[in-house]
Amino acid sequence: MVDNDPNVIYGGDFEEKLQFASLGELLIQHFTDGGEKPALINGATGETWSFREILTPSSKLARVLYGAGIRQNDVVSILAENRFEFTAISYGTILLNAILAPVNTTYTERELKHSLDISRPKFMFVSKVCENKISLLKKLSYIKRIILLDNNDTDENTKIIPYKKFINKFETTSFDVEKYASQKVNLSEQVALIFMSSGTTGLPKGCLLTHLNIFTCVAINLERVPLGKELFGNVVSLSIAPWFHSMGFMAILLSATTREFSMVYLDKFEPELYLQCIEKYKVVTIQVAPPLVVFLAKTPLLNKYDLSSLKVIFSGAAPLTQETEDQVKERFNNEIIVLQGYGQTEATLGVLYGSVSAGKPGSVGELAKGVYAKIVDEKGKSLGPNKVGELCVKGPLVMKGYLNNNAATKETIDKNSWLHTGDLGYYDEDFQFFIVDRLKELIKYKAFQVPPAELEALLLKNPKIKDVGVIGIPDEVAGELPFAFVVKQPGVELTEEEVKDFVVKNASDAKWLRGGVKFIDEIPKNPSGKILRRDLRDLYKNTKSKL
Structure with a gap:
């Protein structure tokens, strides 16, 4: 029991601990043991x-x-x-x-x-x-x-x-x-990776992931792989997630340290090529964000290819709706397993994994080995089963901190080493976890996190804009789209297209205002000046209902 709290859940101990002096030694050993087995396949060129x-x-x-x-x-x-x-x-x-x-x-x-x-x-x-x-x-x-x-x-x-x-x-x-x-290095102190993770209060922060963080992730994966081989035999996976993203990089790193399956990769999503790869390489499992699940559920191209090898769709990076899950299962004649997981860059990758044998509809799975979790209310009190609160996690997957940003680190990881995820959820009597909402204000466009505060700071640089509030609006394909409420400076002419073009010229693709722009007289704020995004969401819903 952690912190003498009966409501803390534990994912269990590892059956076998990894005994290596460093992450480098682990890589050398696993590459050597893997020998001539295909490890990485370029799906576009066939190079192996x-x-x-x-x-x-x-x-x-x-x-x-x-x-x-x-x-x-x-x-x-x-x-x-x-x-x-x-x-x-x-x-x-x-x-x-x-x-x-x-x-x-x-x-x-x-x-x-x-x-x-x-x-x-x-x-x-x-x-x-x-x-x-x-x-x-x-x-x-x-x-x-x-x-x-x-x-x-x-x-x-x-x-x-x-x-x-x-x-x-x-x-x-x-x-x-x-x-x-x-x-030998100090595994818990030696940093291996720096990934940028968006926050709610501005530009991205650098997450410090240590050798111990990666060791733990590898150990979790190694314990999950035998079940996959038992069920499906030779496992081939397919990934298109960019390797500069923690989800994509950890996918290739885990494949490199598993030795039990081969990974096919693409550098971008091309519908026909993606489906051709599943057929050609007899792909068993794919790791995707929800927009690609939507594609598989709806594309007419599905009938052109033999996708019978595909057995497991693992969806992450953003919530997957039950409707989309049901649709894709129907397209595959209910002969496919759809699993969700949950993680953050600050927790290395995943802390919750869907179970092939015990998963439930809508669940993001059960706790990974070595991970502690609790659900807390707004006062920090831990809650029991079926009560919604903020998900907090603890253990060797939690990052060392944000690079050169102690203030942000202390806001995210408390004095008792609990990582506050900013996401609302609950667990049931079977310790299956469900995510229902986000405390954080991040917009999740496809697999990318878009901080509203960063877009607001950018838009306020436009001399024609007096004030602005940004929210994410639901989108079936992308998950969410950035949408801006804009207050014009007095006496100026400003169009929606001008605002959109300003963002296109100054921000990366994921941050473009694909949801649209609405001009209003005032941005709702609390007495301390914080934007009331819930009011903005209600305003958007009311506006949409009148259309």
């Missing part, structure tokens, strides 16, 4: 890499990075789409006990600079699709090298160097990667 074929370039990248001056706790960033080099750079960084900080490729320059100013990477790997950001990267003094994955251009001061030249110039054979990785 075995576990051993991933280990070789990853070890090489570690020697190159070491030769170029990267050491423990230095930060390395990648600004690229899903591609094989992404894995080699990532694992090579981890093998050095350096810190990997993947960067969102859809960021505008404003968002990109904010993200990089937090993580302050020493080296940046950049693909062709992001080379328009190089002029900004060159200005940031903390970035010592920019390595171009697809370009042979060099910089006069050698700050910019092509990928192949970088490898040839700096690889050192005297550095023993395996010996280095076998040196």
